[in-house]
Amino acid sequence: MTTSNPGEETFISHLIELRDRLVKASIGIALVCIVLMIWPGPSHIYDFIAEPMIRSLPTGSKMIATGVISPFLVPMKVTLVIAIILSLPWVLYQLWAFVAPGLYAHEKRLIAPLVISSSLLFMAGVAFCYFLVFGRVFQFIAEFSPTSIAVMPDIENYLDFVMSMCLAFGATFEVPVVVVILVRMGLVSVAKLKEIRPYAIVGAFVIAAIVTPPDAVSMFSLAIPMCLLFELGLLVAPMFVRISTAPEEKA
Template sequence: MTDQASGEESFISHLIELRDRLVKAMIGVALVCLVLLLWPGPAQIYDFLATPMIESLPVGSKMIATGVVAPFFVPFKLTLLLGLIIALPWVFYQIWAFVAPGLYAHEKRLVLPLVISSSLLFVLGVAFCYVFVFKRVFHFISEFAPTSIAVTPDVDNYLDFVMSMCLAFGATFEVPVVVVILVRMGIVSLQKLRSIRPYVVVGAFVVAAIVTPPDIVSQLSLAIPMCLLYELGMLVAPIFVRATRSPEEAA
């Protein structure tokens, strides 16, 4: 009976700890969003995001808002999304702080680098998309459009397109993490990954053709980094496996 009571107390304490960590994560996200709402503000944030599109349009052209509340709601939604992205390290830290006490030393060496590297790679993918891809994509669309069509993108549709592209590039930049996890968990051997390299290259170009607009520059901008990151994952995987071995595996 005593063991059952202690088990229930332990379960309740874990629930309380989980609640506290979730509250702290939500407070962190809310504070970041509040700061962004005050400075630089939703309008300035959206103007920054729209810069690649505006620069590809004819001089003096602007985007349009077809909804009544779109000029307010769309920048506000973008600010909240940006706040969540910026606060992700804090959210991941709260998750890590909750699960770390129950992990062995070699498991901590496994989880923490993956959390940090996946966060950095996702942000790197989003930054790569904004800096190198958007300008070329929007310039291609503007040049390809017939002269009888006035290119005046809607602010809401533009945000949806940008977010989907950023999500696609952020996800594809996680390729090294996926490779490392597959090798570390013993699901796929390193030799097998090397043998299927030609199929991975073809798959990268297929994914790029589906995700990006139909211009060769955008497709190469996604496919080539995917192939390079796949090679990087195969280089890092053996090092990571050796560094995160349990005492039994080392023996």
């Protein structure tokens, strides 16, 4: 008669717990997606996403679809991406619930704020990109477009551009979280980060030049918030270190 290994049982229980958390996260995304498909609907959502581009086009101009099923498939993709973004707090909560039992009390005081701030900062980055950046970028491009060119953007290319820009801004808005984690793990100190501030500013502009279109408006729109968020990380990192430090570490 074989005896079960306690370590193996623990590993299997963790896998089952991870599966349950992934299922719950997927259900949350699916429910939000269904709600968005019912109201306001994929077509209205895409119209909302395309509004900054439409405003920059000549009066009466529209976007085009070169694929047979693109008018159906592209709005569905947009709806799914919006559902994932809106469900991000729920997804991160499932991640938090999975790792929380293995954390000490002082570690939980660090992880919970990071989960909340990560989702909020990512959403803030996406909103900043849509409401403040897109309009200026498209207007800047329209002003430099020759009058002999009929601008008719393809909806799939526009979707790829929007998603890449939103992802770039959402990811770069996580700079304060990265700073806090680096300081808390002891990989670098706040004083050292302040010393390399000039290099961080140059790095922000280099990253902005790589991930944004080749125009000054996009680059400055991303680089300047990155620099400000870096400074925010330097301000909040010591506070997070204090509240998440174990009593024996303080001793």
